[in-house]
Amino acid sequence: MTLIGAGIVAIDDRICRPGWVQTSGRQIVACGPGPPPRPADVNVPDAVVVPGFVDMHVHGGAGAFYHDDPAAIARAAAFHLRHGTTTTMASLLTASRQNLLATVRTLAEATRQGVVAGIHLEGPWLSPAHCGAHDRGQLRDPEPDEIDTVLTTGDGAIRMVTLAPERPGCAAAIKRFRDAGVVVAVGHTDATYEQTRRAISAGATVGTHVFNAMRPLHQREPGPALALLQEEQVTVEIIADGVHVHPALMRAVIDAAGPARVAVITDATAAAGLGDGSFRWGALPIDVVSGVARVHGTATIAGSTSTMDQLFRAAVGLGDGSDAALAAAVRMTATTPARALGLDNLGRLHPGFDANLVVLDRDLQVRAVMANGEWRVQPGS
Template identity: 50%
Template sequence: MSMTLTDLRIVTPSEVHDGWLTVDDGRITRIGRGNRPQDGHSLGGRLVVPGFVDIHSHGGAGGSYPDGEPVTAAAVAAFHLDRGTTTTLASLVTAAPETLARATAVLAELCDQGVIAGIHFEGPYLAAKRCGAHDPALLRAPDRAEFRSLLKAGRGHVRMITIAPELPGALDLIREAVAEGVVAAIGHTDATYEQTIAGIEAGATVATHLFNAMPPLAHRSPGPIAALLQDERVTVELINDGVHVHPAVLRLAIARTGPGRTALVTDAMAAAGMGDGRYRLGPMDVEVSGGVARLVDGGAIAGSTLTMDAAFRRAVVDLGVSLVDAARMTALTPARLLGLDDAIGSISIGKYADLVVLDDDLRVDGVMKRGTWVRPPSPRHG
């Protein structure tokens, strides 16, 4: 099927320009400037950005990926898709081995169906002192045999694992993960600067929600933050919800890493898209008040209620990031991290037509995945 969209403001990897584009069989085949073709579908001058890529999301619309329920997981993915996330990893939290294996098998089926793009294990190999919203009773030392069993349950769909590099056996597990094609991330860690460097040298290439669940940066004890920021091999996740990290600190981090090493993530939990109240994140009880999720027991921040469209909008409006750089941080950089940037992550000829139409307030007005509208633009624009 062929479709031409016209009267667009297109955000490409290098600029924003007025023009049009053609989609054939789910892929972008032509991108033009200026006057529209006569047979096109006008979007009324709306902004079009690449579909968002979220590499760290636990839930939304009242459900959670860690629940291990296929209908629930599909509903979570559909909720985020409606907000412009056309590619997402399903993030699991620390749990008992059999619970993790069962949830992994369920999510692997959804990967087969193209509902989600892969699985991220945020735990169980995390530091107890920096456990955040993970159950400390279920944390354990890196176990390569368990990891192999999870890989088997995932049937090739395990994409990322977060590890505290200071734990016994962590460096060996990082090396094994990378050898198996799994992205190794450093997070929920109490590591020193030197221990973090060792984790990077072992193959870790991501900082899981930088600044959160790790020691603060100090001038005599730089810890993991300095190590992760300074190494050009590392992509840093940032949660841009106005709660997890102060905007001034976000600006500093982005100034250091640039959009090519920054991936905005949601870390969303079940309450995303819902109201305040009680929810679950894996085995933990969470209270959401004013849109902020915290553990009932202890008050630690427990994920977020963020969606990727809001992260994009906050980057532009609150952080002063350009549209081009915001698109890179919400799409191209995470796509590259997953090795998918040849097919998604930017509005480029040959890539899938994963597109988000935004109105003048940078709010979602339409979503296309692989050339099909999953949320058609409002009638007055399309």
């Protein structure tokens, strides 16, 4: 049993100054405002304790992709864990059917071992008009036999899939995935406003990195972004690095949807943590310059080099410095993505929830990370 006392603790939707959290085994057993009920095992009066970050859209880090071998998967997950991501949804790029199934099989085993929390299929059922860094030659319509084979191979590990709803067969695909308990997202799409609304009515509940890789807003054709923002049951992802979406637009999205519907994601690639240089993302050469990844020789942004702690600081910075702004950042980096994925025991500091938490210093830099009740970055290390 571990009792943690801190100067600031984000308990549910409250910012407690001070506060405390008590864990036992893999779970939080108690928490509350004020001084801890007994001398704390870990006392950090100058620190902030928040729930472990939940990244529902991330492709890799530290030179490794989640479509690589088991050792690379573990290396990428460990890198992001050091930055406070205690729950990782491993996102896959568009690939051939054979390669897709092979990667799903490998990641399903990594999910069973607890290395990642599940799989996000970002393709191959996307729009060629907004494919970004995906392999255009491997894009295809969602055929029922491929969907069934992917679901069988995933054996329950597939938690989310991104579709372009204008592709033939997508309505049936949404129903098939929903029936299997998979969250369906709209993204990499040239769908109209009406097509997007129909996809939401069919069961889509997430907008993949809203505004990026989708038909833009137009005064006579609002496109998918407005449809996603209007629907209360839809969670919208946003890459809050200040590059993918202008900070003013990020504020507008948060004002429109509220922190309970906005999930901050990294969309990080293997280049995260490595600095500038040349890399590959699947078949595509990628150049990272000043921390921004682009497809070689183009202006097309290819994922990000961000980590969740960096984006947490950015999310706090979008606010006014108040406790409400800090609470909103907590929701967008933990509570909201966990809820969107149906991970009911994650994303909050609350009795009965998994003991996943991050200890941050006054500058919101990571000082310690606990995952499933174990210190993965030790306090004071």
